[in-house]
Amino acid sequence: MEDPNAEALYEYSRRGKVDEVRALLDGGVGPDAYLAYDGSTPLIIAARGGRAEVVSLLLERRASLEPRTDDGSSVLIHAVSGGSQEAVRVLLGARADANEGNDDGVTPLILAADKGVLDVVRALVEAGADVGVAAEDWGSPLDSAAAAGHSEVEAYLASLGATAGAQAQPREARKVAASEQWGYDAFDGEEDY
Numbered sequence: 001m002e003d004p005n006a007e008a009l010y011e012y013s014r015r016g017k018v019d020e021v022r023a024l025l026d027g028g029v030g031p032d033a034y035l036a037y038d039g040s041t042p043l044i045i046a047a048r049g050g051r052a053e054v055v056s057l058l059l060e061r062r063a064s065l066e067p068r069t070d071d072g073s074s075v076l077i078h079a080v081s082g083g084s085q086e087a088v089r090v091l092l093g094a095r096a097d098a099n100e101g102n103d104d105g106v107t108p109l110i111l112a113a114d115k116g117v118l119d120v121v122r123a124l125v126e127a128g129a130d131v132g133v134a135a136e137d138w139g140s141p142l143d144s145a146a147a148a149g150h151s152e153v154e155a156y157l158a159s160l161g162a163t164a165g166a167q168a169q170p171r172e173a174r175k176v177a178a179s180e181q182w183g184y185d186a187f188d189g190e191e192d193y
Helices: 006-015 020-026 041-046 052-058 077-084 083-094 108-115 118-126 141-147 151-159
Strands: none
Touching: 006 020, 006 041, 006 052, 020 052, 041 052, 041 077, 041 083, 052 083, 077 083, 077 108, 083 118, 108 118, 108 141, 108 151, 118 151, 141 151
16 A cells, blocks of 8 residues: 555655655655656656755665656656756766666767756766767757757867767657656645645
8 A cells, every 4th residue: 555645755855845855754655655657756756856955865765766757767867857967966976877868769968968058968977978879869969969059068078079970850850758858847836735
């Protein structure tokens, strides 16, 4: 039987409510006790929202890095999508795989280059992300940065020896997973439990 507080842990994690998350964990709710309809866990939803302090707390309490959302996206891809360098660094420190792609072959570095968040791109490269990887419709990280008009990211990747691969499709023409495109904060503003 599911713990009745498991969904509350998920919601508080999504909203970045550290004290409430800590209280539920201290009360015996497991960090992976809730699995949403899309496969996300409290750790994934906190990472997606850039809630680095909650991500760190959940990892301290042994939240798993293994769950994937229904599009095959890892917690690290969700953190990159959220654009939080701090959340990305916390996950990399916990040994999240900087090169693991989702079902579309999009890796954290390809997505970070597309989003143009140079600090996140640097963190991923420092953790060993492959600058030469490519995904269908997205191309390489360099291609994705160029297609999105992120010249600073493009210059940084080129300085590392990254080369252009397959031409990245314009954003509107790509096959895009939900974790690459939409946020999970649509319900912010609703009342807490």
